[in-house]
Amino acid sequence: MPAALNPQAPFWRRCVAELTPPRVAWAAALALAVALLLSPIFKPAWWVVFSRTLFVAVVLLLAYAAAGQWRQRFMPRWGLQVLAVVLAAPLATLFMYTVSVGGDVSVLFGPERVSGMLLIGGCALVLGLVMGLGAMVREREAQANAQALQFALEREQLERQAADARLAVLQSQVEPHFLFNTLANVQALVESGSPRAAPVLQTLIAYLRAALPQLHDGAPTLGREAALVRSYLELMQMRMPDRLRFEWRVDPALHALTLPPLTLLTLVENAVRHGIDPSEQGGTIEVGAQRDEGGGVRLWVRDTGRGLDETHAPGTGLANLRERLRSAYGERARLTLSAESPHGVLAEVTLPAVDA
Amino acid sequence: MPDITALIADDEPLLRERLATLLARCWPALRIVADARNGREAVELFETHAPQVVFLDVHMPGLSGIDAARSMVGRTLIVFVTAFEQYAVAAFEQGAIDYLVKPFDEARLAQTVARLQQRLVPPVTPSDAAAMDALLERLAGELRSRAPRGAHLQWIKASVGSALRLIPVEQVQYLRSDEKYTLVVWDGGEALIRKTIRDLADELDPGRFAQIHRSVIVNLSRVSQVTRGVNETADVHLHGRTETLPVSRSFLHLFRQM
Numbered sequence: 358m359p360a361a362l363n364p365q366a367p368f369w370r371r372c373v374a375e376l377t378p379p380r381v382a383w384a385a386a387l388a389l390a391v392a393l394l395l396s397p398i399f400k401p402a403w404w405v406v407f408s409r410t411l412f413v414a415v416v417l418l419l420a421y422a423a424a425g426q427w428r429q430r431f432m433p434r435w436g437l438q439v440l441a442v443v444l445a446a447p448l449a450t451l452f453m454y455t456v457s458v459g460g461d462v463s464v465l466f467g468p469e470r471v472s473g474m475l476l477i478g479g480c481a482l483v484l485g486l487v488m489g490l491g492a493m494v495r496e497r498e499a500q501a502n503a504q505a506l507q508f509a510l511e512r513e514q515l516e517r518q519a520a521d522a523r524l525a526v527l528q529s530q531v532e533p534h535f536l537f538n539t540l541a542n543v544q545a546l547v548e549s550g551s552p553r554a555a556p557v558l559q560t561l562i563a564y565l566r567a568a569l570p571q572l573h574d575g576a577p578t579l580g581r582e583a584a585l586v587r588s589y590l591e592l593m594q595m596r597m598p599d600r601l602r603f604e605w606r607v608d609p610a611l612h613a614l615t616l617p618p619l620t621l622l623t624l625v626e627n628a629v630r631h632g633i634d635p636s637e638q639g640g641t642i643e644v645g646a647q648r649d650e651g652g653g654v655r656l657w658v659r660d661t662g663r664g665l666d667e668t669h670a671p672g673t674g675l676a677n678l679r680e681r682l683r684s685a686y687g688e689r690a691r692l693t694l695s696a697e698s699p700h701g702v703l704a705e706v707t708l709p710a711v712d713a
Numbered sequence: 714m715p716d717i718t719a720l721i722a723d724d725e726p727l728l729r730e731r732l733a734t735l736l737a738r739c740w741p742a743l744r745i746v747a748d749a750r751n752g753r754e755a756v757e758l759f760e761t762h763a764p765q766v767v768f769l770d771v772h773m774p775g776l777s778g779i780d781a782a783r784s785m786v787g788r789t790l791i792v793f794v795t796a797f798e799q800y801a802v803a804a805f806e807q808g809a810i811d812y813l814v815k816p817f818d819e820a821r822l823a824q825t826v827a828r829l830q831q832r833l834v835p836p837v838t839p840s841d842a843a844a845m846d847a848l849l850e851r852l853a854g855e856l857r858s859r860a861p862r863g864a865h866l867q868w869i870k871a872s873v874g875s876a877l878r879l880i881p882v883e884q885v886q887y888l889r890s891d892e893k894y895t896l897v898v899w900d901g902g903e904a905l906i907r908k909t910i911r912d913l914a915d916e917l918d919p920g921r922f923a924q925i926h927r928s929v930i931v932n933l934s935r936v937s938q939v940t941r942g943v944n945e946t947a948d949v950h951l952h953g954r955t956e957t958l959p960v961s962r963s964f965l966h967l968f969r970q971m
Contacts, residue, residue: 538725538796541816545731596725599750600774637751637775667868668916671881693901694879696870702879 368426375422381415383488388414391480399473409457410477413449417485420445421492435493442485450478517684531568539592557595564588568622579621579646580612586621586644593629600639601629607646614646614654616708617681621646623674624658624704631669632662632702640701652710661701665694682706716744717833720762722755722778723770723794728815732768732794735817740826752776756784764789766829768813771795771856779853786849787842790829810848865918871897871904878904882921886935886951887958888913890928898954923967925949925960939968 366374392407399406424441425434432440454474458464539561546554567585590603621644628642640661649655675692682690689709697703719736723729733745746762749755751773759767759781767789769778782791793805793812805812811825868879884900894905895913914924924930937952939960947965948957960968 534796537815538728541731541796542725542727544816545727545734548731549734595727598726600724635774637753639774665868665879667866667870668864670867675881691901694868694881695873695876696879698877703876 368423371426372419372422375425376418380418380492384414384418385411387484387488391477391484395476395480398476400469409453410480412453413446413477413481414485416449416452417442417445417481417489420449421485421489438489438493439486442489443482446482446485447478450474450481531565538596542592542596553595557592560588560591564592577615577618578612579607579614579616582616582619582621583607583612583644583646585619586625589622589625590642590644593633597633597639600636601633602639602641604641604643606643608648611646611648611654614708615711616654616656617678617685620678620681620706621656621658623678624656624706627672627674627704628658628660628662628702630672631665632660634662636663649707654708654710656706656708657703659697659701659703661697664696664700665702678706682708717742717766718746718762718764719743719766719768720747720749720755720758720764721745721768722749722752722758722773722781723768724750724773725770726750728770728794731817732813735819735822736826739819739823740830743826752778752781755781759785759789765833766790766792768792768794777853777856779849779856783846783849783853786846790832792825792829810845866913866916869897869899869906869908871906873902873904880904882917883932883934885922885932886954887932888930889958923964925958925964925967927961929958931958 388410389407392403392410395410396403396406420441421438424438427437429437451474454465454470455462458470464470543554543558543561546557564585567581567588587605590601594601594603625642625644633639633642642662643657643659645659646654646656675694679692682692686709691705691707693705695703695705717740721729721732723732729748733748736743736745743766746764747758749758752769753776755767755769755773755778756776767782767785769782769791771778771793772795773781778793778795782793785791791811793810794815795802795805795812796815802812802814811828813822813825867882869882869885871878871880880897880899880901886898886900888910889896889898890910891905893907895908895910897904897906910924910928910930913930914922917930921933922930923933931949931951935951936949938950940948940950940957942948945962945965947960947968949960949968950957
């Protein structure tokens with residue numbers, strides 16, 4: 358689109374920018390067509406006629422462009438453009454003939470030349486107007502499309518911002534129950550003078566640092582998420598050493614992958630809350646991430662805990678995660694849960710392939 | 714005077730040890746005779762050792778502390794232990810039940826110990842026990858109602874390939890009986906399950922799902938429009954689907970207001 362040029366550019370540059378290759382090509386093609394049509398009636402060779410029609414066509418195109426770029430207030434832009442074409446068609450023809458006869462005006466008004474001028478000028482006027490109006494209609498359409506696109510873009514940005522704000526709130530929820538129970542355990546270690554106290558406290562700090570919202574941080578990566586999940590699992594293992602084991606199958610090559618925040622943690626918390634915690638025997642949690650054949654990524658959390666009852670109300674965590682995945686990937690990401698045998702749950706998230 | 718005996722029940726071993734250490738400090742005459750890791754163990758060990766004082770964590774796997782306490786009422790002094798559970802703490806205060814909040818505060822524990830020592834002298838009367846039992850029953854009921862467990866079906870288990878998928882009911886679009894099986898159509902695809910339409914109609918939340926035909930149940934939030942047909946029938950159209958579902962005459966009243 359010609360509008361791509363900076364509106365602050367000088368007048369002549371904006372005019373030149375209006376002369377797009379398709380427009381010039383159309384002008385040239387029409388000039389050629391008129392020249393070929395008229396050449397049987399004209400005495401000069403067809404290419405002489407073409408050079409004249411081409412000149413007129415280029416002048417019309419320039420007049421149209423200049424009228425469009427001229428910033429004036431006394432009439433609408435389209436009106437000025439029509440006027441420019443109407444005036445330019447006879448004037449350009451007259452000018453071209455004057456030059457061709459070397460400025461001898463008496464020769465100019467011979468009967469042959471007058472009919473030639475009328476033919477070329479008339480064709481130029483009609484075709485110039487048709488092309489000019491056509492160009493105007495197309496410009497309007499292009500503008501309307503651009504505006505619609507702009508609106509859609511703005512709406513999408515607003516939606517994204519709203520979703521991000523909601524996310525920040527969701528992210529800030531470190532469960533008080535978890536925090537106080539964990540602190541009670543840390544306190545026990547500290548009071549008993551256990552050498553484990555310091556590293557456990559370190560793990561808790563690492564967990565809180567990653568779990569509390571950090572607005573200035575960039576996109577969360579799988580590496581960061583993995584560190585968060587590991588700290589969480591280590592803390593839970595300290596709390597229930599006889600009931601919780603975990604296995605780690607996250608491919609370190611995927612650590613740079615960006616993903617919606619708390620994707621893995623939501624699944625792991627869910628496995629602990631609904632699988633391990635209510636079970637007297639406890640179980641194993643397997644956390645994994647692997648690139649699949651299609652170039653996408655598969656994340657999974659498998660537990661051998663109690664499993665989900667058909668009437669067990671799903672936590673808000675999973676519904677929120679589904680929402681986050683949808684806002685980040687549309688329908689291209691999936692979260693599925695399946696029952697494991699003899700008991701337990703497998704939660705899987707598949708993310709689409711993204712260009713790095 | 715012989716030692717006072719006590720039982721500690723908590724699923725987190727470090728917290729059992731911590732409570733035992735604190736008690737050894739502020740109540741040297743107390744002897745911990747048993748450690749339980751869950752409610753069931755607590756009840757068993759209680760029967761074996763008949764301790765005079767029981768410290769019960771409220772939140773334990775299997776049987777909760779409150780449920781475990783109900784079989785001990787009148788036979789021992791009970792102290793509940795809980796982490797950040799505002800609701801339970803308020804209930805305990807109302808019922809004057811002794812409780813401790815984790816992480817433990819030593820001054821608070823000393824108060825509890827003093828109270829326990831006082832109450833160890835007069836024996837518990839049957840009327841006290843009855844009142845306590847009623848209170849525990851109410852508490853247990855309230856805790857259960859807070860637990861994420863509904864009466865209605867929340868997941869539909871369906872075989873998809875080799876996996877037994879758990880489909881959240883809100884993703885289900887409609888269910889349709891298909892000879893011996895029922896076809897589940899949800900956002901992620903279709904599957905056959907063995908449950909009958911009649912069973913599903915009973916188990917699904919009637920506020921979200923409606924049976925509209927002898928063989929069809931629809932997720933009401935997915936209905937885009939209902940068009941009237943001839944002969945007192947209608948068709949239900951769904952968002953994002955081309956097929957329509959039949960509404961039979963006996964279920965037409967569901968859409969009368971539409």
